[in-house]
Amino acid sequence: xxxxxxxxxxxxxxxxxxxxxxxxxxxxxxxxxxxxxxxxxxxxxxxxxxxxxxxxxxxxxxxxxxxxxxxxxxxxxxxxxxxxxxxxxxxxxxxxxxxxxxxxxxxxxxxxxxxxxxxxxxxxxxxxxxxxxxxxxxxxxxxxxxxxxxxxxxxxxxxxxxxxxxxxxxxxxxxxxxxxxxxxxxxxxxxxxxxxxxxxxxxxxxxxxxxxxxxxxxxxxxxxxxxxxxxxxxxxxxxxxxxxxxxxxxxxxxxxxxxxxxxxxxxxxxxxxxxxxxxxxxxxxxxxxxxxxxxxxxxxxxxxxxxxxxxxxxxxxxxxxxxxxxxxxxxxxxxxxxxxxxxxxxxxxxxxxxxxxxxxxxxxxxxxxxxxxxxxxxxxxxxxxxxxxxxxxxxxxxxxxxxxxxxxxxxxxxxxxxxxxxxxx
Amino acid sequence: xxxxxxxxxxxxxxxxxxxxxxxxxxxxxxxxxxxxxxxxxxxxxxxxxxxxxxxxxxxxxxxxxxxxxxxxxxxxxxxxxxxxxxxxxxxxxxxxxxxxxxxxxxxxxxxxxxxxxxxxxxxxxxxxxxxxxxxxxxxxxxxxxxxxxxxxxxxxxxxxxxxxxxxxxxxxxxxxxxxxxxxxxxxxxxxxxxxxxxxxxxxxxxxxxxxxxxxxxxxxxxxxxxxxxxxxxxxxxxxxxxxxxxxxxxxxxxxxxxxxxxxxxxxxxxxxxxxxxxxxxxxxxxxxxxxxxxxxxxxxxxxxxxxxxxxxxxxxxxxxxxxxxxxxxxxxxxxxxxxxxxxxxxxxxxxxxxxxxxxxxxxxxxxxxxxxxxxxxxxxxxxxxxxxxxxxxxxxxxxxxxxxxxxxxxxxxxxxxxxxxxxxx
Numbered sequence: 105x106x107x108x109x110x111x112x113x114x115x116x117x118x119x120x121x122x123x124x125x126x127x128x129x130x131x132x133x134x135x136x137x138x139x140x141x142x143x144x145x146x147x148x149x150x151x152x153x154x155x156x157x158x159x160x161x162x163x164x165x166x167x168x169x170x171x172x173x174x175x176x177x178x179x180x181x182x183x184x185x186x187x188x189x190x191x192x193x194x195x196x197x198x199x200x201x202x203x204x205x206x207x208x209x210x211x212x213x214x215x216x217x218x219x220x221x222x223x224x225x226x227x228x229x230x231x232x233x234x235x236x237x238x239x240x241x242x243x244x245x246x247x248x249x250x251x252x253x254x255x256x257x258x259x260x261x262x263x264x265x266x267x268x269x270x271x272x273x274x275x276x277x278x279x280x281x282x283x284x285x286x287x288x289x290x291x292x293x294x295x296x297x298x299x300x301x302x303x304x305x306x307x308x309x310x311x312x313x314x315x316x317x318x319x320x321x322x323x324x325x326x327x328x329x330x331x332x333x334x335x336x337x338x339x340x341x342x343x344x345x346x347x348x349x350x351x352x353x354x355x356x357x358x359x360x361x362x363x364x365x366x367x368x369x370x371x372x373x374x375x376x377x378x379x380x381x382x383x384x385x386x387x388x389x390x391x392x393x394x395x396x397x398x399x400x401x402x403x404x405x406x407x408x409x410x411x412x413x414x415x416x417x418x419x420x421x422x423x424x425x426x427x428x429x430x431x432x433x434x435x436x437x438x439x440x441x442x443x444x445x446x447x448x449x450x451x452x453x454x455x456x457x458x459x460x461x462x463x464x465x466x467x468x469x470x471x472x473x474x475x476x477x478x479x480x481x482x483x484x485x486x487x488x489x490x491x492x493x494x495x496x497x498x499x500x501x502x503x504x505x506x507x508x509x510x511x512x513x514x515x516x517x518x519x520x521x522x523x524x525x526x527x528x529x
Numbered sequence: 530x531x532x533x534x535x536x537x538x539x540x541x542x543x544x545x546x547x548x549x550x551x552x553x554x555x556x557x558x559x560x561x562x563x564x565x566x567x568x569x570x571x572x573x574x575x576x577x578x579x580x581x582x583x584x585x586x587x588x589x590x591x592x593x594x595x596x597x598x599x600x601x602x603x604x605x606x607x608x609x610x611x612x613x614x615x616x617x618x619x620x621x622x623x624x625x626x627x628x629x630x631x632x633x634x635x636x637x638x639x640x641x642x643x644x645x646x647x648x649x650x651x652x653x654x655x656x657x658x659x660x661x662x663x664x665x666x667x668x669x670x671x672x673x674x675x676x677x678x679x680x681x682x683x684x685x686x687x688x689x690x691x692x693x694x695x696x697x698x699x700x701x702x703x704x705x706x707x708x709x710x711x712x713x714x715x716x717x718x719x720x721x722x723x724x725x726x727x728x729x730x731x732x733x734x735x736x737x738x739x740x741x742x743x744x745x746x747x748x749x750x751x752x753x754x755x756x757x758x759x760x761x762x763x764x765x766x767x768x769x770x771x772x773x774x775x776x777x778x779x780x781x782x783x784x785x786x787x788x789x790x791x792x793x794x795x796x797x798x799x800x801x802x803x804x805x806x807x808x809x810x811x812x813x814x815x816x817x818x819x820x821x822x823x824x825x826x827x828x829x830x831x832x833x834x835x836x837x838x839x840x841x842x843x844x845x846x847x848x849x850x851x852x853x854x855x856x857x858x859x860x861x862x863x864x865x866x867x868x869x870x871x872x873x874x875x876x877x878x879x880x881x882x883x884x885x886x887x888x889x890x891x892x893x894x895x896x897x898x899x900x901x902x903x904x905x906x907x908x909x910x911x912x913x914x915x916x917x918x919x920x921x922x923x924x925x926x927x928x929x930x931x932x933x934x935x936x937x938x939x940x941x942x943x944x945x946x947x948x949x950x951x952x953x954x
Contacts, residue, residue: 126751128750181934182934182935182938184931184934185930185931185932185934185935186935188635188928188931189931189935191634192634192635192638192928195632195634196632196634196640199630199632200642205624207620207621207624207889209616209617209620209621209888209889210613210617210888210889213617213883213888213889215621215888215889215890217625217907220867220868220869221868222901222902223846223868223869223901233940234938234939234940234941235938235939236939237935237938237939238935238939270938306901306902307902321750324758325553325746325758326551326758328902329899329902329903333749333750333751348950348954350950351947351950351951354943354946354947354950355947357943357946357947358941358943358944358946358947360943361941361942361943361944362941388943388946391942391946392942392943393940393942394940394941394942394943398943421648439917442645442915443645443646443648444645444648445915446915446916447915447916447917447918448915448916448917448918449918450917450918450919451919451920451921452951453920453921453922453924453925453951454918454919454920454925455925455947455948455951456944456947457932457936457941457944457945457947457948458638458918458920458925458928458932458948459916459918460932460936460944461931461932461935461936461944462928462931462932462935463634463635463638463640463918463920463928464632464634464635464638464640464918465640465916465918466916470913474754475913475915476647476648476731476913477647477731477732477753477754477913478754478913479913479914479915480914480916482642482914482916484909484914488895488900488901488902488903488904489904489905489907489909490867490870490871490872490873490900490904491871491872491873491884491890491891491905491907492864492872492873492875493872493873493874493875493879493883493884493888493889493890494875494876494879495876495878495879495883495888496876496878497878499878500878500879500880500883503613503617503883503887503888505610506609506610506613506614506886506887507610507882507883507885507886507887509606509607509609509610510607510610510611510614510662510663510886510887511882511885511886513607513659513660513662513695514659514660514661514662514663515658515659515818515819516659516783516786516787516819516882517786517816517817517818517819518779518782518783518785518786518813518817518819518823519783519786519881519882519885519886520882521779521782521783521813521816521817522776522779522780522782522783522880522881522882523880523882523883525773525775525776525779526776526877526878526880529773
């Protein structure tokens with residue numbers, strides 16, 4: 105890890121620069137696979153499953169029996185944990201339900217918004233050695249609360265053609281309708297265009313490798329909405345001398361173990377604290393099963409000593425971290441000044457892993473500085489707000505003359521006429 | 530206009546298909562201009578202004594004096610209309626301010642969202658013969674309410690190097706900070722990357738021609754968020770025998786005059802009404818200054834006779850119109866069943882032009898069927914919601930064991946350790 109002491113503001117941008125992540129080189133490869141899925145549907149999906157996931161499938165849809173059977177394959181302990189997490193995610197996202205207000209902007213002119221669920225959504229859950237059942241909950245629970253009518257889930261099968269039972273169990277608990285054993289580009293294509301087996305959806309959510317992300321970007325240009333652009337995961341910790349160096353080290357390492365391209369940043373005004381954290385990191389690293397990955401991530405990572413809280417806040421807002429943990433005595437004072445971040449963890453007993461799994465907040469968050477403009481996934485992500493307006497005869501009398509003047513000045517005379525005819529009546 | 534009577538459901542998709550709008554052929558041209566702006570900044574902007582807008586500029590920023598001078602160049606009548614529209618847009622968007630709620634999901638675990646303004650936003654206002662001051666209001670008023678600290682506006686200059694005074698006046702009224710006489714791809718590039726004159730922004734809003742849209746899409750892949758993908762404008766009218774054929778004809782024509790690629794659809798269960806509307810369209814068309822444009826748009830447009838309201842509602846939700854006008858006696862009954870639309874206009878005295886200018890709702894809406902997944906621009910478009918969580922010692926005792934189990938099952942042992950250390954303390 106790099107220790108940086110009192111950097112000049114002019115150096116901040118280069119210190120905070122993220123690992124480069126340019127997927128444009130993949131566009132033509134990924135585009136070609138998407139085209140095949142679009143034109144040949146299921147047949148192409150089966151072929152790519154054989155080629156990329158090394159498995160010859162006989163069906164894409166996971167049967168009801170297979171989903172039911174997952175229940176007995178998951179430990180009681182994990183089932184209870186998943187249920188607890190689900191309840192917290194449900195409680196928090198349920199509190200985000202939009203309440204419509206009717207507003208009379210001018211006498212006789214009433215406007216309102218209505219939040220309506222996106223009818224069909226697709227959730228992508230990556231494969232790999234460990235099953236990401238937590239992401240199933242983070243996407244399916246709010247989709248269900250929003251009222252999405254069709255929730256499609258795709259996840260790559262193992263060599264045995266099966267999806268991990270913990271993923272199936274989480275999907276069943278969350279109420280997912282349709283599960284398909286499809287991974288990678290072919291899964292994104294299937295949900296974007298629809299195939300004989302897989303319904304076309306209107307919005308695709310979920311993480312993935314560079315191929316999946318490139319596919320999501322390409323389909324988002326015309327065919328379907330996506331949750332947000334993606335990049336490597338990252339955490340920033342703000343700590344002072346009241347923080348426990350062991351806790352902070354553990355928090356930094358939980359981000360570092362995500363992937364070799366993860367980025368981890370500590371900002372503090374205490375030089376002693378940096379030394380203490382470094383020592384703790386060394387100790388904890390020894391015990392970590394994913395030590396190699398974490399060590400690679402730490403090469404991109406920085407322990408930064410700054411002059412005061414004002415510098416810390418400015419650097420935070422410039423970095424716009426996906427996760428921000430504030431382990432200081434005055435955490436609320438700092439939190440109030442944060443304007444760019446995905447999810448913020450407050451105080452000494454709020455590790456990032458709480459939000460990753462079970463506090464109730466969503467763990468699908470803007471990386472790569474996108475927190476300057478994007479929210480993390482929340483209930484809004486699964487609805488769109490339709491506006492309505494109702495104008496009475498009195499209302500058009502009040503509003504009409506202004507519309508006529510504006511339409512005339514924009515040289516749109518049919519617009520004007522639509523009002524004039526009503527005023528004349 | 531094409532009259533279609535009682536089409537089979539299997540034919541709906543082809544009947545409702547939109548004019549094709551494939552900008553991928555422009556990617557390399559537009560990409561090259563963007564690269565120039567990125568690497569050469571202002572110098573490239575000046576060159577492209579000369580090449581594309583045929584004007585040799587001496588400065589890009591519009592001076593305070595020029596903005597102030599716009600006041601005297603706009604008629605009192607238009608100023609009053611702009612102010613009235615501004616107040617209504619302000620009232621409606623102000624009512625959308627997000628109220629944060631703190632939720633205790635588990636004892637000792639408190640989560641909440643905070644809406645924070647996107648710090649820097651860019652608004653693009655197209656040029657052309659008529660000044661689109663209404664779009665200035667639609668974008669700048671909510672940006673101001675949201676609390677965006679830096680609002681940058683770009684609009685192409687005329688041959689005299691000036692932006693139309695009505696645009697400057699609307700910008701001044703809405704409180705826009707920085708106005709630049711830059712159009713097209715070079716404006717999008719300048720706001721996405723920043724130049725010596727133009728600040729880099731985090732999100733770009735606003736309509737434009739195919740070059741502008743392509744530029745917005747390209748920069749949205751990595752550099753900056755955008756409001757939404759775009760396509761030609763469209764309206765659907767649902768009418769019954771209680772509707773006034775002259776009103777409906779005027780409403781259809783106000784969409785048709787927007788552009789030759791606009792699409793206009795009437796759905797009704799009354800054959801007589803179709804005949805009456807056709808006759809009205811013929812009559813009104815004669816008087817229209819933009820008759821040629823409207824006639825071209827009508828070639829893409831359809832008058833569709835359906836069996837019953839249930840068919841009308843299904844077709845509406847399949848089409849997902851940008852604008853939907855419901856001119857029937859039971860408009861609320863139909864409106865309640867609409868799940869895909871941008872903005873809905875209810876009853877006989879609510880023309881689309883009211884929403885285009887002054888009712889208070891936003892006129893930047895999802896076209897091309899994107900209403901299945903996207904909202905129109907609203908106050909949310911100018912903020913992101915940051916999540917916060919605070920866990921007490923008691924809270925981590927309640928939640929910790931479940932996190933440990935889940936982290937272990939996802940094979941993320943550093944995640945687990947961040948909890949274990951806190952539980953042990």
